[in-house]
Amino acid sequence: MGILDDCTAAQVEAITHVNGPLLVVAGAGSGKTRVITCRVAYLIEQGVQPWKILAITFTNKAAGEMKERVAELVGTPGVWVSTFHSMCARMLRKFPDAIGYDRDFTIYDAADSINCIKQCMKRLEIDTEHWPPRGVQATISNAKNEMVDAEQYGATASSYFEQNVARIYRLYQATLEQNQALDFDDLLFHVARLLREDPSFLEYWQNRFDYVLIDEYQDTNHAQYVIAKDLAARHRNICATGDPDQSIYGWRGADIRNILEFVKEYPDAKVVKLEENFRSTKYILRAAEQVIANNTERIDRALYTRKEEGTKVRLVAAADESDEAEEVVAQIEKLREQGYGYGDTAIFYRTNFQSRSFERVLGLQGIPYTIVGTVEFYNRKEIKDILAYLRTLVNDRDDLSVLRVVNTPPRGIGAQTRSALQAWAREQGISLMEAVRRCEEIQTLPARAIKAVSKFKALMETLAGLSAPVPEIVKQTIEATGYLDRVMQSKDEAKEDRKNNLEELVTAAARYLERTPDGDLPGYLEEVALVSQIDEYQDGDGSVTLMTVHAAKGLEFPVVFVTGLEEGLFPLERSTDDRNDLEEERRLCYVAITRAQRELFITRAHARMRFGMVMPAPPSRFIDEVPEDVTEEISPFEGLEEHEPIGEDEGATPVDLAEQGPEEGYEVGQTVRHPTFGRGEVIVRSGAGGRQTILVRFQSVGVKRLMVQYAKLEKV
DNA sequence: AAAACATACATTTTT
DNA sequence: TGTATGTTTT
Numbered sequence: 115m116g117i118l119d120d121c122t123a124a125q126v127e128a129i130t131h132v133n134g135p136l137l138v139v140a141g142a143g144s145g146k147t148r149v150i151t152c153r154v155a156y157l158i159e160q161g162v163q164p165w166k167i168l169a170i171t172f173t174n175k176a177a178g179e180m181k182e183r184v185a186e187l188v189g190t191p192g193v194w195v196s197t198f199h200s201m202c203a204r205m206l207r208k209f210p211d212a213i214g215y216d217r218d219f220t221i222y223d224a225a226d227s228i229n230c231i232k233q234c235m236k237r238l239e240i241d242t243e244h245w246p247p248r249g250v251q252a253t254i255s256n257a258k259n260e261m262v263d264a265e266q267y268g269a270t271a272s273s274y275f276e277q278n279v280a281r282i283y284r285l286y287q288a289t290l291e292q293n294q295a296l297d298f299d300d301l302l303f304h305v306a307r308l309l310r311e312d313p314s315f316l317e318y319w320q321n322r323f324d325y326v327l328i329d330e331y332q333d334t335n336h337a338q339y340v341i342a343k344d345l346a347a348r349h350r351n352i353c354a355t356g357d358p359d360q361s362i363y364g365w366r367g368a369d370i371r372n373i374l375e376f377v378k379e380y381p382d383a384k385v386v387k388l389e390e391n392f393r394s395t396k397y398i399l400r401a402a403e404q405v406i407a408n409n410t411e412r413i414d415r416a417l418y419t420r421k422e423e424g425t426k427v428r429l430v431a432a433a434d435e436s437d438e439a440e441e442v443v444a445q446i447e448k449l450r451e452q453g454y455g456y457g458d459t460a461i462f463y464r465t466n467f468q469s470r471s472f473e474r475v476l477g478l479q480g481i482p483y484t485i486v487g488t489v490e491f492y493n494r495k496e497i498k499d500i501l502a503y504l505r506t507l508v509n510d511r512d513d514l515s516v517l518r519v520v521n522t523p524p525r526g527i528g529a530q531t532r533s534a535l536q537a538w539a540r541e542q543g544i545s546l547m548e549a550v551r552r553c554e555e556i557q558t559l560p561a562r563a564i565k566a567v568s569k570f571k572a573l574m575e576t577l578a579g580l581s582a583p584v585p586e587i588v589k590q591t592i593e594a595t596g597y598l599d600r601v602m603q604s605k606d607e608a609k610e611d612r613k614n615n616l617e618e619l620v621t622a623a624a625r626y627l628e629r630t631p632d633g634d635l636p637g638y639l640e641e642v643a644l645v646s647q648i649d650e651y652q653d654g655d656g657s658v659t660l661m662t663v664h665a666a667k668g669l670e671f672p673v674v675f676v677t678g679l680e681e682g683l684f685p686l687e688r689s690t691d692d693r694n695d696l697e698e699e700r701r702l703c704y705v706a707i708t709r710a711q712r713e714l715f716i717t718r719a720h721a722r723m724r725f726g727m728v729m730p731a732p733p734s735r736f737i738d739e740v741p742e743d744v745t746e747e748i749s750p751f752e753g754l755e756e757h758e759p760i761g762e763d764e765g766a767t768p769v770d771l772a773e774q775g776p777e778e779g780y781e782v783g784q785t786v787r788h789p790t791f792g793r794g795e796v797i798v799r800s801g802a803g804g805r806q807t808i809l810v811r812f813q814s815v816g817v818k819r820l821m822v823q824y825a826k827l828e829k830v
Numbered sequence: 831a832a833a834a835c836a837t838a839c840a841t842t843t844t845t
Numbered sequence: 846t847g848t849a850t851g852t853t854t855t
Contacts, residue, residue, distance in 0.1 A: 173845085199845050224844080298845050365843065465841050470847090524831065604832095644845070664843045686842055702843080725840065726846040 117155050117187055128386040129153045131353075132160060135346075135380035137373075138355035141417045142402070142708035143393025143670065146355050150329055151180050153353065155187035157325060164192035166324040168345070171197055172333065174645060176668060194323075198338050199644050202301040205319065212315055213304050218636050220295040220505050220512045221643035225493060227251055227297045230514055234285040240278055254283050258299035259335045259367030261306055263287075292545070294511045302337040309344040320348040330668075331356035331376070335367035343379070352380070358413060359406050360705050362664060364698050370411070391417050391708075393670050395424025397744045398714050402707040405739045409697045426746040429737065430717040434728070435468070435678075438719045439475040442675050445715060445748075446481070446658065449673055454713070456482055457656040460671040462663050462706050464684040468677065469660050482657035486665050492642060496601065496612045497619055501642065503591045507578050508636050510547035513539075517546060523600035526566035534558050535567070547574075584638045585623040592616050663706045674710035676703070679718040680731035703736045715748075716740070785830040793830065 118126055125145060128138045129152045140146035150169065158164050171177045177195045185191050196204070203221065210217045222230065231254070232247040257267050264287050268280035290296065296304070308315040326346040328334065331354035334342065346352035354376055361370045377383050391399055399419050406412070430445075432438035446459055461472055469485055476483045491497060499522050502515040510516065517536075521527040538556045539549035553559060553567040577594060580587050592598050601612045626638050653659070659671070678684050685699035707714065722731045780786065784796045 197845070301845090362843075363845095366845080465843075467841055467847095526831095528831080662843065683841090688842075698843095723846065 117152050117159060121149075121152065122388075122390060124386055124388050124390075125149050125152075128355075128388070129156050131384050131386070132157065133351065135350055135376075135383035136353040137376045137380075137383050137385045138353070138388065139373075139385065139413070139415075140355055140357055140388035141391060141415060142357060142360060142705070143391040144388035144417075145392055146357070146388065147176065147180070147329065147668070149388070150327055150353075150355055151183045152187070154180070154184050154193055154327065158184075158188045158190055158193075162324060164190045165194070166322075167193045167327070168201075168323040168325065169193060169195040169327045170201060170329065170342070171195060172330040172668065173197060174200060175651065176329065197644070198334075198341065199298060199301050200640075202305040202341070203640055203644065205305050206296070206301065209308075209315060209318075212308050212312055214291070215296075216294055216509065216511075218294075218508050220293065220509045220515070221301070221640060222290070222295050222297045222514075223492075223643055224251070224298070225498075226295075226514060227255075230289060230293075230295075231282060231286055233514075234282050234289055238281055238285060240282065245275065245278065250279055250282055253279050254286065255297075255299050256367055257283070258297075258303045259337055261303060261337055261340065263303075263307075292511070293513050294509050295514070299337075302335075302341065306337040306340040306344075309341060316344065319345055324349050325351045325353070327353040327355075329355055330360075332358050332361040332370055332373045333363040333368045334372050335363075336369055337367075339369065339372045350380070359409075359415075359701055360667070362667065362698060362702050362705060364694070374413070387415070389415060389417050391419040391421075393711055394419060394708060395421050395712055397424045397426050398707065398710050398712075400744045401427045401714070401740045402704055404741050404744075405700060405707065405736055406704040408739050409700055411694070411697055425713055427740060427744055428713075428715045429740075429745050429747045430715060431733070431747075432717060432719045434719050434721045435471040435723060436475070438677060438717050439471040441748075442472065442677065442715070442717060443475050443479055443481065445675075446673075449713060454673050455656055456658045457654065458672040459675070460659040460661070460666065460669070460673070460709065461675045461677060462661060462666050462709070463677050464663060464686060464702070465678075466662060468683075472660055472677075476658060482655075484651070484655070484657045484659050486651045486659065486661035491615070491618070492645070494612075494615055496597075496615055500588065500592055500597065500616065500619060501639070503577070503595060504588065504635060504639060506547065506574065507587075507591075508639060510574075511545040513546040516550070519595075520546075520550070520570060523596050525570060525596075527563070527570060531559065531563040531567065534563070550574075584627050584633060584635055585620050587635060588623045589620050592620070663702050666709050667705060670709055670711055672711045673713040673715075674706070675715045675717060676706040677717045678722070679703075679716050679734040679737050680722065681734055682729075682731065683722070684734055684736070700736065716745075780827075780829070786827045787830050788827055 118129065121129065125148075128136065128149050138146065138149060140149070154167055154169055157167060169177075169180060171180060174197055177197060177200075181191070181193065181195045184193055184195075194201070206213060206215070206219070207217055210219065228247050228251045231251050232242055235242050235245075235247060235250070257263075262270075264280065264283040267283055268277075271277045271280040290300065309319065310316070323345060326342060328342050333356070342352065342354070354373065356373045358370055358373055361368060361373075364370065377385060394402070396419060399417060403417060428445075430438070430441050432441050442461060446456070449459070450456075463469060463472075473483070473485065492501070499519065502518040502522075505512055505515040506519060513536075517532065520532060520535075534556060535546060535549045535553070538558075539546050542549070544552075549556070550567055550571050553564050553571070556564075559567070573595065577587075577591060580590055582590070598613065598616060601609050601616070622642075623638060626641060627633050630637060630641075651659070651661075651665075663676075681687075681690070684703065685696055689695035689699045707716075716737060718733055718737065719731055721728050723729075780796045785793065786796060787793055
């Protein structure tokens with residue numbers, strides 16, 4: 115089986131271009147990832163040593179899949195395939211001295227980072243109410259992505275906010291160093307900086323790779339751009355692939371210009387365009403094209419497919435989010451009659467909170483479903499607690515983690531004692547754990563506290579002394595610390611869940627060891643810190659997949675529901691003012707549509723519960739941008755045979771459809787009276803005839819959803 | 831130190 | 846609406 119079998123001429127051109135810069139501009143569904151994979155295999159076949167090839171992907175999942183496929187194609191492992199973040203972590207662990215760190219530094223995730231910033235703000239006596247640490251973190255993160263360090267930031271800070279951020283940034287950075295910790299942005303920033311400032315670091319890594327390939331180049335930020343460019347500068351064998359229309363990470367510092375200006379950077383670059391789509395039917399592709407055509411910041415392209423026309427894009431307008439979910443489920447059931455399984459189906463939404471209504475209805479109907487990344491496993495309290503123990507074992511200078519575990523579960527080291535420990539550590543210029551070790555020297559501590567702290571110290575020494583495989587260490591930590599006992603003794607309603615999560619953590623460690631037989635605790639912690647939501651996703655278990663549009667990047671499904679197409683939600687309200695933001699929302703919509711292979715539904719609700727209040731939701735402008743000749747409207751409730759009546763009026767007889775003319779219906783603004791709810795105003799209506807549903811805001815009980823044919827309403 | 835109670839706030843999107 | 850965090854009470 116040859117590498118180039120089944121490839122189009124354009125694909126072959128991209129795969130076989132051996133020397134010099136190469137840009138592959140590829141539309142959605144054009145087999146871009148396959149091209150990169152084949153190219154890597156081809157290079158090896160041409161005699162390039164596998165370990166001289168570096169391929170950078172967007173997620174760890176994509177990296178794993180690519181590695182596997184290359185091994186299948188040429189039977190050679192050894193290609194370095196990873197994400198920017200994982201790659202940088204490995205580079206820094208190789209030369210930790212270059213940044214003045216230990217080899218076993220800790221990686222802080224976003225939550226740790228915010229936590230740390232919060233503490234810095236408290237120390238600086240900066241009001242965390244007025245300036246949320248989350249916002250400060252985002253500002254610092256952006257600066258790092260632009261490779262602006264704390265000093266530079268301070269030098270250019272003009273507003274009062276910026277000046278305060280500069281102070282926080284400085285202390286935050288100093289704290290990170292003291293804790294031997296790096297946040298996500300540091301991983302990139304330090305590597306990018308070292309490549310520029312440290313000649314030996316630059317030389318080592320430039321010589322290490324002959325070929326550098328970067329997938330999803332449209333989503334690289336400035337630091338990533340610098341890293342890719344500098345790594346490839348010696349051999350100039352850089353291959354970037356991407357689709358400007360799928361750039362959806364601008365808010366994270368991704369700079370679409372990186373791909374748009376690739377040819378300026380490399381004037382001799384070969385550019386290959388892949389315009390044939392192998393994924394979607396004609397109707398779906400037309401819809402996607404017409405939507406994205408409304409963007410101005412783009413390279414005009416003509417995508418085409420040789421696939422059939424297919425089914426038209428179905429537009430569904432539901433009454434509210436519950437109705438939307440019910441309608442989606444009804445359509446899923448209907449498609450099953452046509453041979454589609456649950457596993458063929460994906461439900462996409464703009465924001466995570468929208469998953470709730472779908473979860474509820476799917477659960478109620480007993481339909482198997484998988485949510486990709488809502489309450490992330492590694493964000494759960496019990497998991498973070500145990501991970502903090504493990505981090506402490508690897509790097510005991512990480513005060514943040516030590517502080518987290520020192521009295522978890524409670525062991526008599528209260529707030530007083532903790533403050534005393536912290537103060538003394540600061541005074542002595544030592545880490546918190548060092549202060550724990552020397553607690554007997556602290557004059558201000560009462561004997562009882564010293565006893566408790568000493569016990570903690572002994573516990574940590576026991577754990578640190580374990581030389582066992584990673585899953586065993588995790589298990590020991592959960593048990594020896596008394597954490598599990600504490601959970602089981604508590605009256606916490608979720609204690610069984612917590613126990614299961616802790617067991618799952620041991621299993622996860624075992625899986626890690628299987629993948630990485632020589633893996634150790636530091637390696638496990640690094641992997642845990644850098645897993646993404648999508649990395650956990652496994653298809654093929656026959657369940658409906660729920661995820662945000664962002665998470666859907668790179669995936670495809672036979673049946674796709676793009677939900678919540680409402681002004682203010684998709685596009686998101688805060689993105690509608692700025693044209694660039696709006697265009698990114700539109701690209702996001704384009705990404706969502708182009709995930710669909712055969713059946714595409716675009717749904718919306720007339721009203722949606724937000725912040726506990728029902729808000730009217732006008733249709734998204736993106737719906738108008740889908741041409742009418744590729745769409746088909748589905749009236750609500752179609753296919754839903756048994757719709758539960760609202761209220762207890764079991765005896766109500768359905769009104770014959772024909773008997774109820776449009777003049778019988780309710781209009782928005784109509785005042786009505788209900789036997790139990792009293793007076794109210796119609797705020798939303800949907801459906802027609804006997805199946806008309808209205809939302810009524812009652813003076814006494816708030817908003818209720820009523821079906822006109824069942825509710826005993828009278829017009830006032 | 832833990833439970834009971836109160837209130838604030840959330841909705842971008844993620845490595 | 847639901848969760849997360851803080852405050853009071855025991």
